[in-house]
Amino acid sequence: DRENALMYDVSYSTIYGTAPKTVKRVKVLYSTLFPVLSVEGHTFNGWYLDEGFSKKATAGTIISADTTLYAKWT
Numbered sequence: 001d002r003e004n005a006l007m008y009d010v011s012y013s014t015i016y017g018t019a020p021k022t023v024k025r026v027k028v029l030y031s032t033l034f035p036v037l038s039v040e041g042h043t044f045n046g047w048y049l050d051e052g053f054s055k056k057a058t059a060g061t062i063i064s065a066d067t068t069l070y071a072k073w074t
Helices: none
Strands: 008-013 023-026 044-048 067-073
Parallel strands (some): 008 067
Antiparallel strands (some): 008 023, 044 067
């Protein structure tokens, strides 16, 4: 099935707190994939496509493989 071959899983790496559940079968990142996290003593600064926090995850980004979003904290 061609359509299913183009869809991927999005998982979350949070460091603090509990990670949201993996979202299955996604082709494009959309705003509901970006839950806002809250952990006492830390400020959540958004989701990133890499562990070095150099590529911010934005709605409309097309993904081409299973992807992990990384939570940035200060």
